Amino acid sequence: MSSSQKHKKARHPGKGSDQQRRMSSITRRLHWYWIRDRFWDYLVTDLILFALAVIGWCADREYMQCREIVLANQRSVFFADKTKMLIYQVLSPDGKVLVHASAREPLQAICGIIGGLFVLQLAGMLFSYFHEDRKIRRILEPINEIALKAEELSKMSFSEEKYQRIEEALESIDPDKSGESAPLHFGDSDLGGVEAAMNNLLLRMRETYRQQARFVNDASHELRTPIAVIQGYASMLDRWGKTDPHILEEGIGAIKNEADHMNHLVEQLLFLARGDSGKTSLKLENISLNSMMQEIYEESFMIDEDHIYRMSAPEEDIRRNVDPGLLKQAVRILIDNAAKYTPKGEEILLSTGRNEKGEAYLQVQDLGIGMAQSEIPHIFERFFRSDEVRSSAGTGLGLSIAKWIVDKHQGHFEILSRQELGTRIRIVLP
DSSP states (O other), X not given: OOHHHHHHHHHSTTHHHHHHHHHHHHHHHHHHHHHHHHHHHHHHHHHHHHHHHHHHHHHHHHHHHHHHHHHHTOEEEEEEOTTOOEEEEEEXXXXXXXXXXXXXXXXXXXXXXXXXXXXXXXXXHHHTHHHHXXXXXXXXXXXXXXXXXXXXXXXXXXXXXXXXHHHHHHHTOOTTOOSSSOSOOOOOGGGHHHHHHXXXXXXXXXXXXXXXXXXXXXXXXXXXXXXXXXXHHHHHIIIIITTXXXXXXXXXXXXXXXXXXXXXXXXXXXHHHHHHTTOOOOOOEEEEHHHHHHHHHHHHHHHOOSSEEEEEOOSSOOEEEEOHHHHHHHHHHHHHHHHHTSOTTOEEEEEEEEOTTSOXXXXXXXXXXXXXXXXXXXXXXXXXXXXXXXXXXXXSOHHHHHHHHHHHTTOEEEEEEETTTEEEEEEEEO
């Protein structure tokens, strides 16, 4: 036995035996509940079977008796013997006994069968006792470990020096310092667990803070442009637009466009904010992916006259439990991007199918400008826009929304893109 183990044993004498006794007491109590419930289940079930068997036998005997009387045109006599068991006889017109039957033997047979079944059930319950014991102990094992850890933590005694060391380490944290290095160093082995837990928490807080700061900066940057345009046109209208119809029309149109852009941006920001806070839930329905993609194809064909849309689907009707509204929104985002970066007159192909693993997919393929391989890992980042597409209208949030929707469906994206050749994006659903 190592010195550390001896030290622990000395610090907590009898803790293991006390914990074992406590766990055994809980196990016995659970066993008692299990035996009691199983016993009453067996008893009630067997009594119901016995009652059904007796009723069935009596009905059968009554039917046979009536049949004998009707066919033979005889008469029957019922009486009870000394054991109070029901006996009946079928007599001929001259008083001769044609049929003599007693309920004693069948009832004894039924009781024997049901009783034997009950004994077998009790024997099975006895044999499964040890299996249930192992099962209960296996279930209680993690709870027992948690209890031991909690008891150990409750018995830890920190000196004033250790509290002073924790306080000094907390005061020395630089909130503006970035990086993956641990911000806290106590230099005390007894505080190792506390140090690791607090460092993990602080690193997660730092990462969340960086993401939030970048999101706020990007959102403010995206909102600053339309606000500046609106202010500029409003100032121009105030100076010259009151008397010049051309300037008035141009200014009103520009303000309306920028207001629509801001409204679309704010809606996307609110969608992501609700999703991050868990306020957006899926409303799952079992739908045909082929039919849903066909609907999107028909809508795109009617809305966008600048591109040629084609649709392909397998003969198999692929069905999945999805949120139709959200999944349609994700596919439309892919189609909008394809139409935005594909020259007029080129094809955009929509399709459904299964990949090599048998997973269902929804696919959008275009003949647009494509993407560099270095950009593909970043396309789902919020407000990310490559250098080639910054001149195009957009917020940089569409693919972030699509990824959130697909992640909520436990799916993923498969992307194949080549510059000047086009892009193929699949939404894969398990």
